[in-house]
Amino acid sequence: MIIDFNAYIGHWPFRRLPAKSANEVVDLMDGAGVDVAVVSSLNSVLYADPQDGNLEIMDEVKKYGGRFVPLAVLNPRYPGWEDDLEECVDIGFKGIRLYPQYHNYMLTDDDCMKLATKAMKLSLSISIPVRLRDGRGRHWMDSARDVATLEVERLAAKLPNLRIVLLESSNVTNTALIKYGNIFFETSRMTSLIGDEIKNLIQSVGASRLVFGSGMPLKYISPALLKIKLLKESDDIKERILWRNSSDLLRLM
Amino acid sequence: MVRIDCHSHIKNKVWDVAGLTPESLMEAADELGIDSFCCSTLTFGMPTPDEFRMCNEVVLKAMREYPGKILGYCFVNPGYQKESLMEIEKRVVEDGMMGVKLYNQYKCTDPVTFPLVSKTIELKVPILQHAGYLTDPAGAAEQPNISNAQDVARLASLFPEAMIIEAHLGGGGDWEWALKNLRRARSVYVDTSGSVIDMGMIEKAVKILGAERLLFATDLSIEEGVGKIIDAKIDGDERRLIFGENMSKILGMRSR
Numbered sequence: 001m002i003i004d005f006n007a008y009i010g011h012w013p014f015r016r017l018p019a020k021s022a023n024e025v026v027d028l029m030d031g032a033g034v035d036v037a038v039v040s041s042l043n044s045v046l047y048a049d050p051q052d053g054n055l056e057i058m059d060e061v062k063k064y065g066g067r068f069v070p071l072a073v074l075n076p077r078y079p080g081w082e083d084d085l086e087e088c089v090d091i092g093f094k095g096i097r098l099y100p101q102y103h104n105y106m107l108t109d110d111d112c113m114k115l116a117t118k119a120m121k122l123s124l125s126i127s128i129p130v131r132l133r134d135g136r137g138r139h140w141m142d143s144a145r146d147v148a149t150l151e152v153e154r155l156a157a158k159l160p161n162l163r164i165v166l167l168e169s170s171n172v173t174n175t176a177l178i179k180y181g182n183i184f185f186e187t188s189r190m191t192s193l194i195g196d197e198i199k200n201l202i203q204s205v206g207a208s209r210l211v212f213g214s215g216m217p218l219k220y221i222s223p224a225l226l227k228i229k230l231l232k233e234s235d236d237i238k239e240r241i242l243w244r245n246s247s248d249l250l251r252l253m
Numbered sequence: 254m255v256r257i258d259c260h261s262h263i264k265n266k267v268w269d270v271a272g273l274t275p276e277s278l279m280e281a282a283d284e285l286g287i288d289s290f291c292c293s294t295l296t297f298g299m300p301t302p303d304e305f306r307m308c309n310e311v312v313l314k315a316m317r318e319y320p321g322k323i324l325g326y327c328f329v330n331p332g333y334q335k336e337s338l339m340e341i342e343k344r345v346v347e348d349g350m351m352g353v354k355l356y357n358q359y360k361c362t363d364p365v366t367f368p369l370v371s372k373t374i375e376l377k378v379p380i381l382q383h384a385g386y387l388t389d390p391a392g393a394a395e396q397p398n399i400s401n402a403q404d405v406a407r408l409a410s411l412f413p414e415a416m417i418i419e420a421h422l423g424g425g426g427d428w429e430w431a432l433k434n435l436r437r438a439r440s441v442y443v444d445t446s447g448s449v450i451d452m453g454m455i456e457k458a459v460k461i462l463g464a465e466r467l468l469f470a471t472d473l474s475i476e477e478g479v480g481k482i483i484d485a486k487i488d489g490d491e492r493r494l495i496f497g498e499n500m501s502k503i504l505g506m507r508s509r
Binding site: 015016017018019032133134135136137138139140189191192193194195196215216217218219220221222223224225226227230 | 270271272273277278280281284285385386387388389392424425426427428429430448449450451452453454456473474475476477479480481483484485486
């Protein structure tokens with residue numbers, strides 16, 4: 001069983017993606033042996049009203065039963081997010097994804113704190129991609145920052161019962177983030193065979209705070225899978241990373 | 254299917270990258286089916302002849318410990334032209350290194366590099382040219398003399414017999430910009446290494462350059478390097494060329 005916690009459906013305006021629709025992403029999943037993809041709308045990253053993207057992907061993913069777990073993209077600075085969140089929960093979204101770097105706020109701003117508090121009360125996790133692309137080659141209109149460690153740390157400290165999943169995280173083992181039991185780390189950007197970052201992180205925080213993700217269809221899937229496959233850990237630990245931790249976070253079973 | 258990693262590194266006492274040892278590379282070779290790693294090791298800034306000689310000694314030691322598995326690039330700083338030429342001659346002819354590694358001390362189109370390029374033509378070895386088109390201003394400021402694909406194409410036009418490899422398609426900023434600039438520079442090869450694994454990258458590189466101009470490589474990103482070639486929707490012949498047949502041909506030039 002494999003659950004990919006870091007997947008997307010939709011269009012990315014700065015580069016052609018080989019797969020955009022749920023149908024195309026399912027083909028990728030089948031090719032890579034991924035059973036379930038936790039997805040959000042890429043369109044919602046740049047739509048003024050991200051709810052339109054949420055509703056678009058719900059229309060798509062509901063045709064595929066349990067293959068997709070949809071997360072709602074919300075912008076706490078845009079009016080009506082409370083209503084949007086309520087609607088998303090009602091129609092089956094299982095968590096929230098935030099893009100402070102594209103929606104122009106800090107995680108500890110008052111608006112975001114209100115949203116995060118609401119998520120916590122609803123027992124919804126919030127996942128936050130550190131970035132959606134490597135900044136070295138960014139498009140001239142895409143000046144989004146990488147989300148800083150300190151920003152995530154402050155959010156985690158203020159809301160210790162909020163479960164935060166840091167997507168595209170790397171080099172976290174020597175940061176303060178590991179102190180916060182409510183922060184989970186997605187593994188696609190960590191080193192495995194050379195550098196041992198995943199192994200070191202397991203030693204620091206235990207295996208229950210790591211989740212597998214690939215970043216598809218923005219990124220190829222096999223690199224992320226190889227990192228877990230080549231990890232010198234027990235099958236039990238690999239299972240936790242590949243699906244059980246994600247399943248627990250999303251209350252899938 | 255032969256797999257030759259045309260852009261890899263081992264650490265040295267100055268550049269102490271965690272886990273980047275010959276032993277780790279051998280473990281990766283076993284796990285990922287990589288037959289050989291073409292390695293260099295570097296120091297940064299403006300390395301003196303003593304510094305680049307030290308780097309090459311480290312690589313030579315690894316080559317001797319793992320013959321045929323670790324192949325070596327001779328790293329030099331073109332600013333020390335006389336010493337660089339002597340070092341290339343010694344390392345390639347006497348020590349059996351397979352190529353020359355140039356970093357970012359000078360643009361590759363700076364005339365200071367030209368005698369070195371001529372030397373590689375004479376010795377029939379490739380140049381692995383660190384390159385990138387860094388669109389992030391902070392990143393670009395850190396490497397003011399980094400060569401980009403336009404520079405590499407220009408160098409190739411000046412030295413059509415040179416075997417120039419543009420380094421790390423996935424680690425040199427805007428890779429689509431690089432491909433567009435290299436389309437007509439038909440003597441230039443591109444290595445696929447780097448941590449950037451944008452889906453579609455390899456397919457687009459095959460479409461624009463052709464599979465015969467692409468070389469599998471990992472740089473410091475081993476799973477990324479292998480995984481992107483595995484995932485690419487290309488045919489088996491193209492995958493074989495990229496994984497090792499193209500580099501085998503380059504390495505075979507010396508014996509002709």
